[in-house]
Structures are given as C-alpha cells and as structure tokens.
Amino acid sequence: MRELRDSTIAVHAHEFYDEKYGVFIPPIFLTTIFEQRGETLLTDRGTELKYSREENPTVRCLERVLATLEHGADSLAFNSGMSAISATLIHLLKGNMKLLVPIEVYGSTLQLVQALESKLGVKNVISWPETQDIVQNIIEERPDVVFVESITNPT
Incomplete structure (x- = not known):
C-alpha cells in the first residue's frame, strides 16, 4: 500500500462530523466567548470551553491536523x-x-x-x-x- 500524500492526510486528520447539521467540514468559530449553559463543555484536551483565547474549536482542528502531519502527539497554534x-x-x-x-x-x-x-x-x-x-x-x-x-x- 502506498503512503498517503500530506494533502490527503490533512483533509482526513480532523475527522469532523456534526450530527446536528450533517456537515463534514468544521465551521469557523469567530466567537470570543462560549455560552455557559450549566453543563460543562469540555474540549478533547479536557479543558472547559469558555473563551476563544484559551481554546477555539477551529484552531483545535488546525492543531490536530498539524500534529498528524508532523507525526506528533499534539500541537499548539499561536497567533504570532x-x-x-x-x-x-x-x-x-x-x-x-x-x-x-x-x-x-x-x-x-x-x-x-x-x-x-x-x-x-x-x-x-x-x-x-x-x-x-x-x-x-x-x-x-x-x-x-x-x-x-x-x-x-x-x-
């Protein structure tokens, strides 16, 4: 079996699917704050989803793709x-x-x-x-x- 190209790996690395809307492409979250509805929204890192400056689902997709492409356990994306x-x-x-x-x-x-x-x-x-x-x-x-x-x- 031949190796997958980086572009193919990048497309499949985030494994996103939203059952509510039936979409495969992750949305772009432009919010700065996430509503606190009583139940705790946990990220895949186990942190509470509160502010985009701490964790943002769109950025998290990028981080998972980069980690996969670099064969790493995880990655962090920064704004500068x-x-x-x-x-x-x-x-x-x-x-x-x-x-x-x-x-x-x-x-x-x-x-x-x-x-x-x-x-x-x-x-x-x-x-x-x-x-x-x-x-x-x-x-x-x-x-x-x-x-x-x-x-x-x-x-």
Whole structure:
C-alpha cells in the first residue's frame, strides 16, 4: 500500500462530523466567548470551553491536523511568532539555566531573552549564528536550551 500524500492526510486528520447539521467540514468559530449553559463543555484536551483565547474549536482542528502531519502527539497554534517563542522559552527555562541564542535574532526575541535573564535568572550565552560557532558554544557552555531562528536579522 502506498503512503498517503500530506494533502490527503490533512483533509482526513480532523475527522469532523456534526450530527446536528450533517456537515463534514468544521465551521469557523469567530466567537470570543462560549455560552455557559450549566453543563460543562469540555474540549478533547479536557479543558472547559469558555473563551476563544484559551481554546477555539477551529484552531483545535488546525492543531490536530498539524500534529498528524508532523507525526506528533499534539500541537499548539499561536497567533504570532513571538507568542510561540515566549510560551516555549517560559515553559523550558527555569532559574540558573543557560540559553544559547544567536546574536542576530530579531529585536523582539532579543528583548524577550534579556527579560528572561533578569526575571528568571537565566544565563544567556550569545553566539554568532554560523554553525561552527553554535557547535563550539554548545560544547564549551553546555546550554540547557538552544534557540535558533530559520531567518535572522540582516547584518
């Protein structure tokens, strides 16, 4: 049997069906708040469905498709790159940990890692983005977390 293409996997990954309306395509939920009817509306993550900023069924469909395409257990979708970077670094870093960051990261990323250094006590190791410099700093500094961006600030 041949492997399915990503486009086929994406179409079938969310497995959506609404019995009430008989539709297979998930609707786009534009609401900011969900009505609280007395019974608790739980998401597939087991959290209560209250506000779109916490959980939104449309975004959840996207997350399940991405997890399936990437062969992951789950995924998170964010409304901006900085939201994703912030959540990841705040989750991973604790006081006295070392974070290796290329010097050419975008300004907002640099501001974030500087704030984490002062607020969490994280030690930032700043490196040039060339592969040999990153590898050398990993060997010498032994950072707990290495952050790289696929595109860096122009220099």
